Amino acid sequence: MKSYLKKSKDELLVLKAELEKQFEEIKKEKLNLDMSRGKPSAEQLDLSMGMMDVLNSSVDLKCELGTDCRNYGILTGIHDAKKLLADMSEVSVDNVIIYGNSSLNVMYDTVSRSYTHGVMGSTPWCKLDKVKFLCPVPGYDRHFAITQYFGIEMINVPMRETGPDMDTVEKLVSSDEAIKGIWCVPKYSNPQGISYSDETVRRFAALKPAAKDFRIYWDNAYCVHHLYEDDQDVILEILSECEKAGNPDMVYKFCSTSKISFPGSGVSVIAASKANIDEMQKQLTIQTIGHDKLNQLRHVRFFKNMDGITAHMKKHADILRPKFEAVLNILSNELGETETAEWISPKGGYFISFDSLEGCAKAIVKKCKEAGIVMTGAGATYPYGKDPLDTNIRIAPSFPSLDELTKAMEVFVLCVKLVSVDKLLESK
């Protein structure tokens, strides 16, 4: 197999016929496999089954400070859970609020609160003519869905190997008062698995925003989600960097245990400066009497401390690593020499980001669907679902079994080849 780019028209036509034959064979298998969402597999969920036993009718349901976790109260979370999740967030307990089961919900509520009530005294965004967010691309579709829902204009910022292009970020943030935020997944980013370099984090912390109510939405979703024990990314802690740079209030940091314990039944946390925390608390006291303290206690009793979480994440890694490696091997073996695709080998997170030849991503995803393989929609990694070059596809290896995944990837690379050949033939 040589580079497809160097093949003649005739060679491509022969190849196309052969690939189409393979594709017809595969369609007959009537596959039904899903690589679209970053869901843990059942095997991973089994790792947390002990959490179903730590609370029962024979154990004390009081937290460390004596509060009965069964009753109302404790708006910002029980102290034990604050300690655990503050440690995971690498901040002090005074800088966290524990929320419900979904950090996405916390991010939505944070945007919503800024929209209805402003940010620490600023004009509520609903009273402004224009609000904009910067969106490093490719990125997380559910982030973009929130800002789109609130009519916030999204501006693409290209991702580099070190994080978002900071020249662009600095220029835009310092010159446009309408820019109120930026979506960041700083570690093992969704979908590329890129971790921000120290320089990138420091440049974030040192931003001089035109808007006083500008905030960095720092979604540290994959903070402990390493694939390798001996090769892990470490990023600088953004709250302390912001404080050092004289911008203590500029960042909201989000985490959750969704991909640590049980997605949908985890615990989420926001970390921010005391001034931000105080402001959030004022709103939170109107919104709820408190989140689920029994579930907070359940997490504390099961994980005990950060060492417990670290040990637990190694078990996740042992399950995920072979899947990532399988995907990367198939990509490399099947597409490596074709020069029709690029991808990044991440050291953590939940995704592999795949880039096809320009103008091919949509067609590849469509072709996969014909053969029973569901991929994340092409374009989903861009605001408004619009990938300007139509190249990016997010691969989520976690949910299928290794066998299913291998099968699905075989179909995927076949579809990539087919669509690439068609694309190359167009210009012949």
Place this chain on the structure above:
Amino acid sequence: MKSYLKKSKDELLVLKAELEKQFEEIKKEKLNLDMSRGKPSAEQLDLSMGMMDVLNSSVDLKCELGTDCRNYGILTGIHDAKKLLADMSEVSVDNVIIYGNSSLNVMYDTVSRSYTHGVMGSTPWCKLDKVKFLCPVPGYDRHFAITQYFGIEMINVPMRETGPDMDTVEKLVSSDEAIKGIWCVPKYSNPQGISYSDETVRRFAALKPAAKDFRIYWDNAYCVHHLYEDDQDVILEILSECEKAGNPDMVYKFCSTSKISFPGSGVSVIAASKANIDEMQKQLTIQTIGHDKLNQLRHVRFFKNMDGITAHMKKHADILRPKFEAVLNILSNELGETETAEWISPKGGYFISFDSLEGCAKAIVKKCKEAGIVMTGAGATYPYGKDPLDTNIRIAPSFPSLDELTKAMEVFVLCVKLVSVDKLLESK
């Protein structure tokens, strides 16, 4: 003891001296008792301890339809939980969405969504000059806190024995397009324990609002919270009444298991027309991937069905009834003949509503605090914390033990007498 109203100045002065002596004695006891919030007692929480055992590492964590409740997905709730809470809400499963642990949170989010995005196509409330809500008074402070937080003007509507004064409601709702909602606790209302009559419910259902986006916020918090097995209030089901009256979309109905299982670790539900549900779902899909399905499953496995909930609520009633009766007996024995107070004997719910002589409620609560008894702040049962006649005090008998409650009520009636005597002396 005769009516205080008929006592002479001299008699009142003698009485005052005697009461003050008693008060000084009681202060020496340095009590620290709380009758301020509607929290279940530890004994009540013990009733649900079995819920801590129904899920464990040995049982299947799939719901009836086969979904693994440990993973992401199922935005609007697992079918089994929908069935249980739809039954409790007296509607069909197609008319409910299951939310997280707090119906207050759902109400907040409902107002917030209307504020940011309008109601089924109407202008978002944040774009309007004025939005108003009707507030039957006395009512629930946390309802009023939500509307106040969003800058919504609150208009008091007097409560009658049959529910809100419907002449006033009809007149206002049909004439003022700025009126977008009304807060209702239709059964065993907070704080009076009043249940709306059939006529009241029918008049609600037949409202002809000037505003197309007017909604009844029907907080059925105490739907199954009876005190007596043989004397229970039954109210008409508002969704079906609205449909009959040609107003199918006019109501949101809220419930939760907060005071059934564990407050803070319960499950909440909204019931509404299919059109409303569809609209909410559109927003919900942006806000979250789903609520805590394991907790939904926990509730289903523990209660099984409505019979299970009904049987469980009898146990709550057995604990609560003696407390309500103790409060009512002390009120009756100590204040009955004084003519300084009025109250209602509820057949369910969590509160007893107490009305002092005009201009006395604040002073009574203050006096109680001096003696170590925390009552709900006077005025809390009115929008903006302003009780125009300063008479209403909400008594919450559930949390203290019977002994503590008896003690606290002895102090309370003493404070009522003292403040009433002072008030009567003012006009002598």
